[in-house]
Amino acid sequence: MNIDASMIEKIVRNVLEEILDQSNNHKDDNKFGVFHNMDDAIDAAWFAQKEFEKCSLTRRSEIIQAMREELSRNVEDFAKMGAEETGMGRFEHKILKHKLAIEKTPGVEDLKPEVSTGDGGLTLYEMSPFGVIGAIAPSTNPTETIICNAIGMLAAGNAVVFSPHPGGKRVSVLAVETINKAIEKVNGPKNLVVTVKEPTIESTNIMLKHEKINMICATGGPGIVKIALSSGKKAIGAGAGNPPALVDETADIEKAAKDIIDGCSFDNNLPCTAEKEVIVVDCVADQLKSCMRNYYGFEIKDQELLHKLENLVLNEKGMIKKEFVGKNADYIMKQIGIVINSSIKVIFAEVEKDHPFVIEELMMPILPIVRVKDIDKAIELGVKVEHGNRHTAIMHSKNVDNLTRFAKAVQTTIFVKNAPSYAGIGFGAEGHSTFTIAGPTGEGLTSARTFTRKRRCVLSDGFSIK
Ligand code: NAD
Incomplete structure (x- = not known):
């Protein structure tokens, strides 16, 4: 067989490529x-x-x-x-x-x-x-x-x-x-x-x-x-975050209700920026809840049912059970024997300010509502339940002084006014997007x-x- 120089070169190249490939394959x-x-x-x-x-x-x-x-x-x-x-x-x-x-x-x-x-x-x-x-x-x-x-x-x-x-x-x-x-x-x-x-x-x-x-x-x-x-x-x-959404008496209540439900239910509440609890002043609390019911919110009023829900999604230490994180509202309710329409976006319930649903970062479409006397109490509680994460807070208000006071007090990386929480990561709002919000080390978005x-x-x- 006649082998010319170009053929030898080709064979050598093939062998070298194979060796290189093998060593790469080992790694990659x-x-x-x-x-x-x-x-x-x-x-x-x-x-x-x-x-x-x-x-x-x-x-x-x-x-x-x-x-x-x-x-x-x-x-x-x-x-x-x-x-x-x-x-x-x-x-x-x-x-x-x-x-x-x-x-x-x-x-x-x-x-x-x-x-x-x-x-x-x-x-x-x-x-x-x-x-x-x-x-x-x-x-x-x-x-x-x-x-x-x-x-x-x-x-x-x-x-x-x-x-x-x-x-x-x-x-x-x-x-x-x-x-x-x-x-x-x-x-x-x-x-x-x-x-x-x-x-x-x-x-x-x-x-x-x-x-x-x-x-x-x-x-x-x-x-x-x-x-x-x-x-x-x-x-x-x-x-982690535990974003509070505050609502005062000057807010457009219907819009606040819609924004809160939309933000809270986004990807079934998985985003760290999503509304995790609502704090509302007493004089508009009933109206807010009524608007939330009209906008695909399901209210639990029965205390026994609420206990069942707590036992379902929280363990004996009051911490969240991972298997309910990010699940649909109707799936969660079905586990406690209640059939609700699959169009329901959020389950909500009025609770006390120290309820585990308020304290824990639930990451599921369950939204605790806390009723407070006035804006002073709302700000005080909002700061407390954010736990110093410096992550995200939301407020629905037309009173610039109230907005400023809460923004100053809560010191979060993201503060959203009169919009769903996801506006804070640039969705339907100005500003760039990120899914890494560095509150603890201060780089921010x-x-x-x-x-x-x-x-x-x-x-x-x-x-x-x-
Ligand atoms: P997680 O803390 O359980 O896991 C996060 C990552 O860390 C995973 O990759 C996990 O494998 C790894 N990890 C956890 N413990 C570890 C260990 N001991 N050693 C090595 N690796 C470890 O969080 P998760 O449940 O996946 O995500 C939800 C949490 O993340 C929530 O608290 C949420 O608020 C937070 N979060 C924050 C931001 C932000 O930008 N600040 C964005 C998304 C989620």
């Missing part, structure tokens, strides 16, 4: 950023970030745009799979949440340099990437968080390693794969966004301690935020600039051209 089984092993995932992201660092801002923007387009094509899959896998929330609302994350999370344009010039010359402040970010996502918004974190973190020039909640691992894998496919389509670096196929507490711990992880971003309950803040790395903590290091570049005695 399905090629789209999903690994068996957390160490391998982090290594791959680290290499990807080194390549990404060389890309121009225009290139970064192209990659972000490609991600938005590919993610948009898969919104229905994320919503369907997310609802099925987690068993929480509503398909139609998950579509809206994903669209919001894809369309309203800021990209590269969020990185605004600052400059100062004077007799001494010119000093420039630039926003540089941290490197590789370890991001922990909650079960309540698994892919919405992955999408908004990935857009912001990549726009800032980082790579990201996701540690999803095990309860949402399949849909999280789909999101990571979709993002990688989009990046590959425009020939961007492989493995800029990675995860593990089987996320566990152990794999999260590996990530938290890994020397190649430069920053941690934890979105979840108080436990994981505390763990992230003890990691010894720069950490962003986006923790995170965006690309949150995931940067601020650097100073000094040109002494030059380029001040005043």
